[in-house]
Amino acid sequence: MRLPNAFRLSPRWAPYVFISPFLILFAIFGIYPLGFSMYLAFQSWEPTGGLQAMEFVGLANFAFALQDEWFWKALRNTLWLAVAAGAPQHLVAIPLAVFIHNRFKRLRDAAIGAYFLPYITSTVAIAIMFSSLFSKDYGLVNAALQSVFGLAHIDWLGQGENIKPAIAIIVFWRYLGFNLVLYLAALQTIPQDLYEAATMDGAGRWQQFRWITLPSLRPMMFFGVTLSVVGGLQLFEEPFILTGGNGGMDQAGMTSAVYLYRMAFDFNDFGGASAMSWILFAVVAVLTWLTNRAFRPEAGRRAA
Amino acid sequence: MTRSRSDLTRRAWMARSLAAGPLAALGLAAGASPARAGTERRTLNVAAFPLVDEIVRAALPAFKARHPDVDVKVVSRQYADHHTAMTTALSTSVYVPDVMALESTYVGRFSQGGGLLDLRQPPFNIEALRPRFVPYAYDTAVTRKGAVVAVPTDIGPGTLLYRVDLLEKAGLTVEDLTRSWDSYVESGVKLKARTGAFLIGSAQIIKDILIRSNRQPGEGVYFDQQSRVLVTSPRFVRAFELARRVRRQGLDARVNAWSNEWAEGFKRGTQATELSGAWMVGQMGNWVAPATKGLWRVTHLPENTYVAYGGTFYAIPRQCPPEQRALAWELVQMLTLDKERQLAALKSQDAFPALLDAQDDPFFEQPLPFLGGQKARLLWREDARHITATPVHKQSNFADEVINTELDNVLQHDKPIDRALDDARRLLERRAFR
Numbered sequence: 001m002r003l004p005n006a007f008r009l010s011p012r013w014a015p016y017v018f019i020s021p022f023l024i025l026f027a028i029f030g031i032y033p034l035g036f037s038m039y040l041a042f043q044s045w046e047p048t049g050g051l052q053a054m055e056f057v058g059l060a061n062f063a064f065a066l067q068d069e070w071f072w073k074a075l076r077n078t079l080w081l082a083v084a085a086g087a088p089q090h091l092v093a094i095p096l097a098v099f100i101h102n103r104f105k106r107l108r109d110a111a112i113g114a115y116f117l118p119y120i121t122s123t124v125a126i127a128i129m130f131s132s133l134f135s136k137d138y139g140l141v142n143a144a145l146q147s148v149f150g151l152a153h154i155d156w157l158g159q160g161e162n163i164k165p166a167i168a169i170i171v172f173w174r175y176l177g178f179n180l181v182l183y184l185a186a187l188q189t190i191p192q193d194l195y196e197a198a199t200m201d202g203a204g205r206w207q208q209f210r211w212i213t214l215p216s217l218r219p220m221m222f223f224g225v226t227l228s229v230v231g232g233l234q235l236f237e238e239p240f241i242l243t244g245g246n247g248g249m250d251q252a253g254m255t256s257a258v259y260l261y262r263m264a265f266d267f268n269d270f271g272g273a274s275a276m277s278w279i280l281f282a283v284v285a286v287l288t289w290l291t292n293r294a295f296r297p298e299a300g301r302r303a304a
Numbered sequence: 305m306t307r308s309r310s311d312l313t314r315r316a317w318m319a320r321s322l323a324a325g326p327l328a329a330l331g332l333a334a335g336a337s338p339a340r341a342g343t344e345r346r347t348l349n350v351a352a353f354p355l356v357d358e359i360v361r362a363a364l365p366a367f368k369a370r371h372p373d374v375d376v377k378v379v380s381r382q383y384a385d386h387h388t389a390m391t392t393a394l395s396t397s398v399y400v401p402d403v404m405a406l407e408s409t410y411v412g413r414f415s416q417g418g419g420l421l422d423l424r425q426p427p428f429n430i431e432a433l434r435p436r437f438v439p440y441a442y443d444t445a446v447t448r449k450g451a452v453v454a455v456p457t458d459i460g461p462g463t464l465l466y467r468v469d470l471l472e473k474a475g476l477t478v479e480d481l482t483r484s485w486d487s488y489v490e491s492g493v494k495l496k497a498r499t500g501a502f503l504i505g506s507a508q509i510i511k512d513i514l515i516r517s518n519r520q521p522g523e524g525v526y527f528d529q530q531s532r533v534l535v536t537s538p539r540f541v542r543a544f545e546l547a548r549r550v551r552r553q554g555l556d557a558r559v560n561a562w563s564n565e566w567a568e569g570f571k572r573g574t575q576a577t578e579l580s581g582a583w584m585v586g587q588m589g590n591w592v593a594p595a596t597k598g599l600w601r602v603t604h605l606p607e608n609t610y611v612a613y614g615g616t617f618y619a620i621p622r623q624c625p626p627e628q629r630a631l632a633w634e635l636v637q638m639l640t641l642d643k644e645r646q647l648a649a650l651k652s653q654d655a656f657p658a659l660l661d662a663q664d665d666p667f668f669e670q671p672l673p674f675l676g677g678q679k680a681r682l683l684w685r686e687d688a689r690h691i692t693a694t695p696v697h698k699q700s701n702f703a704d705e706v707i708n709t710e711l712d713n714v715l716q717h718d719k720p721i722d723r724a725l726d727d728a729r730r731l732l733e734r735r736a737f738r
Contacts, residue, residue: 044738045395046416046417046418046698047391047392047394047395047417048391048394048395048413048414048416048417048418048419048420049394049395049416049417049418049419050394050395050396050397050417050418050419050622051395051396051397053417053418064734064738067734068734069730069731069734070731159716160712246705249709249712250709250712250713251709265388265391266701266702267699267701267702268391268413268698268701269738272738
């Protein structure tokens, strides 16, 4: 049966109709909140007064954010965690990927799977598990440290100075597998001939790693480091759950994203929170650009 | 039910972190109030949190008898979720219930936005009802401009719980605990020496009370009416000094309120006193340390200190349609002005009545078995009438956290008190007028 012409989709409109589900959802859940938070960033708003309670305050929220000690404290926490959790991910993932690539044959997939598992596990489950691992008196971490090094029990989550390392360990553990998979994929694209030629020229294993593997991995490093920078600066779930939602003692585990959430929902300051989120966006953009500068393939030296 | 306050915030955070969150923030979980069939059947939507929801449900048969054409729908969420959902409902005007239960600190917070109806207006005329409530409870719902935005239903008069057996063993009397804060701490020294028990779970609890007492008229805890920051006043200095003294002399168990270690301390009898709301007796008997029944007594807080630990209110949002308001008000009146209903809530849920009529009932003279037969309700009734309302500032939540952080710095890292309070003042001044 033929549909009446009025119901037929003309080829001219068909692509737009087919792509519209995504565009509509993206507009509602992507563009609209973005626009709304941009609007809110210039308003002072007592939320329980309803939408009409908003009052335009110009740049006051941005001025407040930049002068707010806790905003800078949260940003320092975030950068600390991004470096302490992010850098080791790559420094460990690259050699580990090379090792697995060269040495593992039959168990290769199982090994990768084991490393990848934390990445796909629920954050809440992870946080609950680590809360008990890091428990001061009954935790496995302290028990191990005591039996191996004879260390006194460390109050991991109750003392300001210990919270950040605890979070960094979890984030490192969680995302190592993801980076490992990235680098393994990149390793498979390096032509074997390069290594054979190098062997013929008498290059040792280290020289091959240094002059063939590393340069070839550069594009993937750019990709992986960019993701780590963006993810590290937006770190939220792990510190939020591990510190009971408030950043912990002395706000030592309060990242910028946690602080934004608290500004809005604990301290009722949606305008200030929105302004801070846009400042954080600017920070992410600048650091991503710097990453790009550092890892961008140079002209004439394009990696294989 | 009547809880929250800084000693409970940790628990509230936990609840919030695990359960609340973005969904509630989007309002998806907010109270349902669509489908108002204007013609025949009507629906009254009530939003509440655990225990209060039970009290509301218990009142429904009587309400239905009067209004067979009205369905009452009670939407209940966990404590933190409920208040997040109410904030969202008021801010977006979507899924706003007709009646909402609110914990006392949120009454102060919500009263600043104008999202709740002023109950001085007809048909409510709440000012005429004022003499019927415990004064501080009524005053808590009065905004700076004089509007009355909620009706009190239960209160949490502060009290001192102590282990009578440990006190005897240490050769101390109740007066030693209550004469002054100094004598309270000195008793702690003797208790520790003679029984090995800590005076209290955490030094922070003592700070929490002291910063709330001895306020000048009109002063909030952290700010005065002109939003001037008060945290460097003698009230705070003394609170910090006393907390530090307790910590330095090893009199607190250094546990967070509501943690497992804290509860364990009560079970094992290693914490000899607790400063909290009257409702703590019920908590203690029900789950914290039921086996210690008969060993506890209560008395006034030291140095004639009178503070409130939470309290519950009912409010009617501005979004409640005019034709529903009379109904909503009738339900609220039933819950707050009916002596029998208030007493039933006391008996079933330990909700200490805000209604004075209910407090004059002979039931108040009944002995409490958990307290070895002490007639404690008479004591709480008397204390409640001395409490004054605490104005809530917009930045109170933030101030709570700043002060707690600085207290940690003092207790754990020996930061000088004047410097700690000065740092807190600087942070609060930046926000006072936001």
